[in-house]
Structure formats: structure tokens, C-alpha cells
Amino acid sequence: MSEQPWTIERIRDALGNPALAQRFLGEINRAPAHELLSVFAKWERIAKNTVVAVERGRAMAAAEARGEEPSGEWIDATDRVTAEADRIRSRGAA
Numbered sequence: 001m002s003e004q005p006w007t008i009e010r011i012r013d014a015l016g017n018p019a020l021a022q023r024f025l026g027e028i029n030r031a032p033a034h035e036l037l038s039v040f041a042k043w044e045r046i047a048k049n050t051v052v053a054v055e056r057g058r059a060m061a062a063a064e065a066r067g068e069e070p071s072g073e074w075i076d077a078t079d080r081v082t083a084e085a086d087r088i089r090s091r092g093a094a
């Protein structure tokens with residue numbers, strides 16, 4: 001990711017999703033002056049996390065296209081999820 005400073009426009013673009021970008025613009029535009037910095041910081045963090053997640057997803061897709069295993073530590077939660085589902089069903093939940 002480039003080291004350009006984060007701006008309102010850059011955050012909007014990094015969010016990628018039009019509805020999320022609109023929510024950001026609404027919050028930043030309605031924020032009182034004394035809250036602008038905290039609203040901006042919150043959305044800057046969200047935008048940074050989004051950019052990192054997109055980059056990681058693209059790297060994983062590229063690895064899969066090359067026939068490689070995705071990088072990272074993968075935890076098989078099948079048993080835990082199955083046990084939790086059984087427990088919920090036993091209480092009569094759908």
C-alpha cells in the first residue's frame with residue numbers, strides 16, 4: 001500500500017463498497033467539529049483494515065490459482081461448530 005496520507009477521498013475509495021462509503025461520508029459530514037478527528041480516525045482504521053484484507057484475499061486467490069495451499073494458520077473448527085449446533089438443536093432451536 002502506498003504511504004500517501006489518508007484523506008476523506010482516499011478513505012472513501014479504500015472502503016470499496018458504495019453503501020459503506022456513503023455511511024462514512026454521512027458520519028464525517030455530520031460530526032461536530034470536536035468529534036471530527038475521532039470519526040476520521042475510526043474510518044481510517046476501517047479503511048486500512050479493508051485494504052489489508054483485500055490484499056490478503058488477492059494473495060490467497062493467486063496462490064490457489066497456482067495450485068498452492070493458502071498461507072497462514074488454518075484451524076479446523078468443524079468439531080466445535082458441529083457440537084455447538086447439536087447443543088442448540090437439543091434445546092429445540094431450529
